[in-house]
Amino acid sequence: MAISGECFCGKIKYKFNGTLKNAQSCHCSRCRKAFSSQASAYALIDADEFQWISGEESLTSYIGEHGFGLQFCNKCGSTLCGIFNGVVHGVTLGCVNGDPKVELGRHIYVGSKARWEVIPEGVPQYQAGAPENY
Ligand SMILES: [Zn+2]
Numbered sequence: 001m002a003i004s005g006e007c008f009c010g011k012i013k014y015k016f017n018g019t020l021k022n023a024q025s026c027h028c029s030r031c032r033k034a035f036s037s038q039a040s041a042y043a044l045i046d047a048d049e050f051q052w053i054s055g056e057e058s059l060t061s062y063i064g065e066h067g068f069g070l071q072f073c074n075k076c077g078s079t080l081c082g083i084f085n086g087v088v089h090g091v092t093l094g095c096v097n098g099d100p101k102v103e104l105g106r107h108i109y110v111g112s113k114a115r116w117e118v119i120p121e122g123v124p125q126y127q128a129g130a131p132e133n134y
């Protein structure tokens with residue numbers, strides 16, 4: 001199944017021929033800032049199956065600790081993907097078009113969530129990191 005995504009202004013587009021994995025939401029204070037939202041909404045991809053279609057030259061990177069970073073549009077500011085050591089590592093679910101056939105499977109760092117956020121029930125929640133990968 002082909003999945004596509006794009007930024008808010010539409011300049012940067014990508015496509016992905018695979019499945020999104022380990023979709024999760026992290027509620028830590030860092031992810032709230034990075035995603036300008038109540039939490040992250042992020043899924044892992046296989047970099048071999050990912051391809052920029054347009055606007056790659058408009059990507060700007062912010063590299064944090066340990067070689068992990070985010071790439072965003074320098075025109076509209078949408079954060080499109082995470083990178084690890086320069087390779088696309090996952091995508092932000094907010095920029096995915098349509099139904100990528102994945103649901104957030106867990107919520108992590110709910111112990112540091114924003115006071116104003118109400119997390120939906122029925123999905124595993126962890127006060128800090130999850131005990132294992134899934
Ligand atoms: Zn844009």
Ligand SMILES: [Zn+2]
Binds near residue numbers: 030031032109
């Ligand atoms: Zn986080």
